């Protein structure tokens with residue numbers, strides 16, 4: 001978009017500029033891509049500062065916090081792999097996975113390797129290996145070398161370095177804690193669809209807890225489902241606005257948490273989306289388009305009135321709703337401790353297909369569990385739904401398979417996944433559970 005057509009915040013952005021300072025090259029307010037795209041090369045989105053030095057390229061967000069780090073050492077595993085720091089203060093290593101199977105498995109070209117126990121499908125622990133481990137631990141030393149080499153280069157670089165040095169590991173951890181305080185605790189799981197914006201979402205809670213408290217679930221909390229008031233939601237939005245400050249321009253997506261946003265009343269949900277767009281100024285993001293992500297359940301999907309989807313479809317941006325179907329087999333539901341009848345799950349699956357066909361800007365996706373020890377009837381009923389009962393191949397309404405066992409990468413499991421994927425008439429990927 002030409003600068004003249006941008007509004008508000010975007011127009012106020014400082015122009016990009018670059019400067020060399022000894023061995024370091026600075027690019028301030030560097031303009032990256034405006035669009036998240038699925039490409040097999042590293043695509044840097046948003047506006048950021050770049051410092052290209054002898055040992056690493058460092059990207060900083062517009063609040064001067066480390067954002068990405070790309071090693072230049074000889075033993076850096078791959079020139080197109082990088083570390084990214086989230087607003088929850090986790091460092092994630094993006095690997096190519098040798099470019100084999102990553103896209104087919106996850107829907108993305110790069111595999112996010114996470115620093116915590118989660119459903120790790122493709123294996124490997126690059127964050128435990130050198131030189132990645134030492135980059136995560138020693139990035140402040142990289143800043144120190146930049147400071148000692150570049151001090152006095154120019155007033156602008158001096159000011160930049162001073163601001164970066166204020167973002168110590170302790171202060172970054174404190175800011176992540178503040179984020180968690182604003183939204184009632186860490187975000188234990190993001191919807192799988194947030195992969196479309198590289199998990200770069202602003203979390204806002206519209207409700208707490210969930211309906212079922214299934215015994216298999218690792219991310220539930222035990223509080224009963226509670227809808228928040230619009231005043232409580234707006235208080236979070238005001239605090240998030242203050243916390244994200246200058247970097248707000250790099251967000252075009254919200255996650256309406258926690259585990260069953262769809263259980264909220266239609267009026268509250270729509271008011272929350274509108275208020276988030278207004279208070280966070282999402283339309284003025286540097287990134288194209290806006291996105292709303294939330295979870296729903298079989299119960300909340302059946303209970304939702306048609307008017308809710310009519311209203312959501314008219315709101316700005318795209319809306320992605322992820323429903324945990326888990327299984328359409330009664331024996332498996334009982335095994336999972338999910339208090340649901342299999343017929344309700346199948347009916348929810350068909351309702352999802354109807355909504356996906358009817359609404360242009362709404363996409364409902366669904367999760368099924370996967371595990372080698374589940375009864376055959378689980379896979380049989382799932383295939384009946386995703387193959388036999390879908391007349392033609394569709395590109396909307398992804399199915400995600402969610403492994404029950406974390407940190408147990410298994411070739412056999414992937415082989416089963418590819419078998420199911422080949423037969424499915426809906427796009428099918430593994431669910432990468434990320435937190436914030």
Ligand code: SF4
Pocket residue numbers: 210211212213214215217218219220259297324
């Ligand atoms: S799977 Fe969903 S509904 Fe069940 S306990 Fe977990 S968050 Fe709650």
